[in-house]
Amino acid sequence: MPVKPDKAMVLAAGLGLRMRPLTDRLPKPLVSVGGRPLLDHVLDKLGDAGVSEAVVNVHYLPDQIIEHVRTRKRPRVIISDERDQVLGTGGGVVKALPLLGDAPFYHLNADTLWIDGVRPNLARLAEAFDPSRMDILLLMAPTAGSTGYEGNGDYTMLPDGALRRRKEHQVVPFVYAGVAIISPAVFAGAPNGEFSLTKMFDAANEQERLFGLRLDGTWMHVGTPEAIGAAEEAFLESVA
Numbered sequence: 001m002p003v004k005p006d007k008a009m010v011l012a013a014g015l016g017l018r019m020r021p022l023t024d025r026l027p028k029p030l031v032s033v034g035g036r037p038l039l040d041h042v043l044d045k046l047g048d049a050g051v052s053e054a055v056v057n058v059h060y061l062p063d064q065i066i067e068h069v070r071t072r073k074r075p076r077v078i079i080s081d082e083r084d085q086v087l088g089t090g091g092g093v094v095k096a097l098p099l100l101g102d103a104p105f106y107h108l109n110a111d112t113l114w115i116d117g118v119r120p121n122l123a124r125l126a127e128a129f130d131p132s133r134m135d136i137l138l139l140m141a142p143t144a145g146s147t148g149y150e151g152n153g154d155y156t157m158l159p160d161g162a163l164r165r166r167k168e169h170q171v172v173p174f175v176y177a178g179v180a181i182i183s184p185a186v187f188a189g190a191p192n193g194e195f196s197l198t199k200m201f202d203a204a205n206e207q208e209r210l211f212g213l214r215l216d217g218t219w220m221h222v223g224t225p226e227a228i229g230a231a232e233e234a235f236l237e238s239v240a
Contacts, residue, residue, distance in 0.1 A: 004126050005181060008051045008075065008106035009096055010042055011089055013059035013082050016111075018223050027061040029110035030068060033220075033228055034235040038111045039065070047074040049122040051106060055080050055099045057092045089197035093182075094190050104129060104183045107197075112178030113231060114141070117216030121179065128161070128213045129181045135204045136186060138163065139179035140212040141219035147234045149175055149221040161211040165202070174212065177219045 016028030023031070029039035036044075039056075046054055057080040058065045069077040080096040087095055093107070106122065114121065121139055129137045140163075143153045153172035155163040166172040186200050204210035220231040 003104050003129050003131060003181070004050065005104055005106045006050070006052050007100050007103070008046050008054045008108060009093055009100060009182075010039070010046075010054050010056045010108050010110050011092060012039060012065055012110035013057045013087070013092055014111075015060045019225060022225050023060075025061070027058075027065055030064060031111075031222075031228070033113060033222060033231050037068070038113060038222065039068070041113055042108050042110055043069070043072065043075065043077070045116075045120070045122055046106065046108070049106070049120065049126070051075045053078055053099075055096045056110070057082050057087075057096060059083055059086065086194050088194040090190065090195040090199055091193055093197065094187055094192075097184055097187060100184060102184060104131060104181050107180045107182045109178035111222060113220040113222050114177060114179075114215060115218040115220075115234065119216065121213075121215055121217065124216065125179070125181050125213055128211075131183060133209065134211045135183045135207070135209040136201060136211070137161075137181045138201070138210070138212045139177040139215050140174040141177040141215045143173055143175050145218065146175065147218060147220040147227075147230050149219075151175065155212060157212045157214070161213060162208060163205060163210045163212045165205060174214070175219075175221075177215050 012029040016023035019028050030037045054075040055078045059082040062083045154176045155174050156172045222231050
């Protein structure tokens with residue numbers, strides 16, 4: 001049976017080094033694109049998807065993020081405070097697991113940005129997630145149609161959605177869009193302290209339980225100040 005996650009984890013603890021000088025005094029999740037902070041774009045989509053609680057981790061300039069989300073009701077935001085430690089994308093989730101519960105949850109990068117197509121991608125992910133054969137379902141953006149992305153991609157995708165990681169010197173057609181549904185069971189036996197979430201992706205891949213869903217719409221890679229203009233132009237075109 002498909003799942004409908006009621007909770008989400010939003011990674012907002014990064015230093016935003018590539019977004020300097022904008023992030024010298026402002027955490028990257030609060031950088032504005034299209035008139036709204038990146039974090040609000042993510043939380044708005046979670047609210048529209050029916051998510052009641054979002055765990056947001058903080059580390060760099062944490063008080064600004066805590067104050068920004070203090071009055072949000074949809075979804076209600078719970079802070080996972082990492083100001084005294086660096087846990088990485090994987091360790092941050094492990095710390096937050098007691099707040100996320102036992103059911104599969106949405107997982108999003110706070111700086112991921114996309115324009116939905118005909119149907120919301122979070123709803124499509126929930127419908128496609130099959131816990132009997134998947135531990136992780138990633139939203140995958142086609143590299144060719146994405147805004148601001150110039151890399152070699154992350155994965156190839158088989159006809160049934162199974163993912164295969166890009167090999168060195170290989171160019172592949174899909175890039176991870178920073179949005180996923182994850183079963184908390186994958187973190188059983190996860191290391192303590194700092195580690196990357198890609199370690200969990202690789203472990204699921206080895207068990208053939210890592211799958212992808214092609215994004216319907218437009219994904220925007222907002223990694224540098226220069227990329228903001230292209231993202232805002234894409235937003236304007238989407239409402240024209």
